[in-house]
Amino acid sequence: MAGHSHWAGIKHKKGRVDKERSKIFSKLSREITVAAKLGDKDPDMNPRLRTAIQAAKQANMPKENITRAISKSQMLDNKEYESLRYEGFGPYNTALIIETLTDNKNRSASSIRTVLQKKGGRLGETGSTTHMFKSCGIIHIEKKQISEEEAFEAAINSGAKDCSTINGIYEIITEKEDFYKIKTNLEKIIDSFKYSAIEWRPINYLNLDKEQSTKMLEILNLLEDLEDVQNIFTNVNLNVEK
Numbered sequence: 001m002a003g004h005s006h007w008a009g010i011k012h013k014k015g016r017v018d019k020e021r022s023k024i025f026s027k028l029s030r031e032i033t034v035a036a037k038l039g040d041k042d043p044d045m046n047p048r049l050r051t052a053i054q055a056a057k058q059a060n061m062p063k064e065n066i067t068r069a070i071s072k073s074q075m076l077d078n079k080e081y082e083s084l085r086y087e088g089f090g091p092y093n094t095a096l097i098i099e100t101l102t103d104n105k106n107r108s109a110s111s112i113r114t115v116l117q118k119k120g121g122r123l124g125e126t127g128s129t130t131h132m133f134k135s136c137g138i139i140h141i142e143k144k145q146i147s148e149e150e151a152f153e154a155a156i157n158s159g160a161k162d163c164s165t166i167n168g169i170y171e172i173i174t175e176k177e178d179f180y181k182i183k184t185n186l187e188k189i190i191d192s193f194k195y196s197a198i199e200w201r202p203i204n205y206l207n208l209d210k211e212q213s214t215k216m217l218e219i220l221n222l223l224e225d226l227e228d229v230q231n232i233f234t235n236v237n238l239n240v241e242k
Helices: 006-014 018-038 047-058 063-075 105-118 148-158 176-186 210-224
Strands: 082-089 095-102 133-142 162-166 169-175 195-202 229-234
Touching: 018 047, 018 063, 018 095, 018 229, 047 063, 047 176, 047 195, 082 105, 095 105, 105 210, 133 176, 148 162, 148 169, 148 176, 169 176, 176 195, 195 229, 210 229
Parallel strands: none
Antiparallel strands: 082 095, 095 229, 133 169, 133 195, 162 169
């Protein structure tokens, strides 16, 4: 799996057109700006900012865009952003966790509710879907950077929960609370990560057929198009084989 979830992995395989790239850059810039506003402007002293910058670099975001996003944090004095989580259900009773970074929670809730209702889903109460997921830190390291023995040893010594090999990468799983600490420890021996983030991983996956997957992809695309939505996690295995 690459990216935030099964869904993100599929997006990655599909490739990104210019419109998608612009949308991704906008969301990454917002996270960088807010991280810089809430903490130190120096990424070495601010783990959240460092992670946001790394994600931007992994998406091939130009350096000047990153610098601009950090500078923009000084102009947010009158604008407060909140990290809000929404829970809901898509068609076929699929579970969703939607993370937003917004300066208007009423707008966020309304836009998410509208998308879900139009496509056979609904917004749920707090706790309605999170019990189907486990929040954890995920770090991906390319195999060419380190040997399997070194990867497992580094994971254990850093206090990670698990380490496994998946599709040419080492996937290290941490407790949510330990993510930044373990990531900082691993950065001492690893030059760069292929991916790193805090995710909501499903405890059990729901398999969808092709027709169901097509409808589910439509709702995921619409949710991702929303300005305030940063991450979407779902408990489905999408069938996108041609």
